Amino acid sequence: MTEIRLAPAAAPVPEAESPRLPRAFHRLWLAGSVSSLGDGVYLVALPLLAATLTRDPMELALVTSAALAPWFFLGLLGGALVDRWDRRRTMWLTDLLRAGLLAVPALAAACHLLSIPLLVAVAFLLGTGQIFFDSAGSAYLPELLGRDLRLLEQANSRQMGSRTVAADFAGPPAGAALFGLARALPFGLDALSFLASSLLIRTLPAQPVAPERPSGSLWADARAGVSFLLRDKVLLGLALRPAIGNLAFAGTETVLVLFSRQALHLGSFGYGLLLTAQAVGGLLGAVLAGRLRALLGTGGALTATALLEGLSLAALGLAAGPAPVVQAAVALALLGAAMAATMVLAPTVSQALIPTALAGRVAAARRLLSLGAAPVGALLGGWLATAAGLRAPFVAGSVLLAATALLALTLTSNRRIEAALAGRAQ
Known part of the structure; x- marks a missing residue:
């Protein structure tokens, strides 16, 4: 097991002497910001798109909740798999696949082939991808920053701030405006955001710690x-x-x-x-x-x-x-x-x-x-x-x-x- 390196609790580093975040983090931060912008666009455009196909509240609820469903069925197993895989590779491959997946509703909207089952399936698969990306990202960031408590605090603060600006401020109005121009545009933009995130993460340093070798079944690893x-x-x-x-x-x-x-x-x-x-x-x-x-x-x-x-x-x-x-x-x-x-x-x-x-x-x-x-x-x-x-x-x-x-x-x-x-x- 890798040694966990922390500044001594009894002698905290003064604010003026805080260590600086490495350059690699800024690429990770930029990737997350771009992806958050796409998420803000998507979260507004998806219910708007579904509402053009149905007025049934239950069908609308299925579309909006489909992205969360994978966590209940696959969340723990996904975390166990992430601990067996290279986390950086897991993140960039997941975002690349999500970019391709978002091209499906964009093309379907352009070709007038949309349906509620299609949107439910796309949302479910995107949620499945989120399991792997989020679990891998939560594990990769401490490795990148050497588990330094002060650096982790700085990193989480910056990520939360950029996520708020991108997903809460910029994304929703952009998604609504793009949807007004063409139904396919918001999903195309979100696909590009995933592609950009994938390319940026691909440039990050390789995972410094080798993944754990399987010790048993996935369920046993998840229970651990x-x-x-x-x-x-x-x-x-x-x-x-x-x-x-x-x-x-x-x-x-x-x-x-x-x-x-x-x-x-x-x-x-x-x-x-x-x-x-x-x-x-x-x-x-x-x-x-x-x-x-x-x-x-x-x-x-x-x-x-x-x-x-x-x-x-x-x-x-x-x-x-x-x-x-x-x-x-x-x-x-x-x-x-x-x-x-x-x-x-x-x-x-x-x-x-x-x-x-x-x-x-x-x-x-x-x-x-x-x-x-x-x-x-x-x-x-x-x-x-x-x-x-x-x-x-x-x-x-x-x-x-x-x-x-x-x-x-x-x-x-x-x-x-x-x-x-x-x-x-x-």
Whole structure:
């Protein structure tokens, strides 16, 4: 097993002496930014395209959820395979295949051969590719940066910031505009983004650590990753955080558009601006995550962001008075900032703690736990809104998010994180 190299916890590197990210990371960062732009375009264009083919809500739901389905069937096995394969090669080949796959709906739209089953199949296969790319990427980045905690924090902050700008700001309006010009254009652009990402990743350094030789069946390897995650209290706490968050966020996102219309009296344009406030907050949170960690420690920062998420979601759901729209926008901005900071700090520690040989499997298990909570939260949010009104999912979600502060205090406190990092460095 490769030795994990970390800066000593007791003597952190001063901010002015922070190590610089290697040039190879900037190529990886550019590849991710380009791909995120394509994702933002695709996520808007796909439901628009499906809506031109059917008005059946169930068929539309099948199209939009097909990309998540592979995680439930193949997620753990995909992580086990990634730990047997060269991770850089897995990433660039996966993006190359996804580029070719996206040419299918683009050509079908141009030739008037589109159908709902075709879109479901394409979305499912793209989701399958995401399993391999995300699991390989989560494992490759710590290798590229030598598992240096400060470098991982810088890298995750930059990736989160560029993802917010590309996928949340630039991608959706570009996708809608391109779809208005021609139905095939958004998918062609997303295909080009995958192709560009593949070519950039192909230039990265080869994986420095040889893949683990198969020790048994894929299921045995997958179970080893799950077992490692469940046994490590810090990693488990870091994994439960996004799972509980998705439970709360999915429940509110299900009714947010209705809430904005009925409680805030916003039209479609106003709803779009409201979501932009969250994206602005997300960008700010990604930028300030390192400073928050330096001020409070990682465990303290995760506790603070949990409390802020809970308070912000409550303020959003209870928006009233003379300026409810302003209150809702500020609440969403703070919520986005807290979420982004969490999504920088928590993965940074996880990447530093997970052994190289298990990186793909543990990353897949974490992602499956997180994604599995989303549909449950969506159903609960819809039920609460029907039974107790549109504000109820926000109040219930805020209680869940505030409870993650207790989770952070117990499983991911500063003391526990520092001890885990020091133990891995030995």
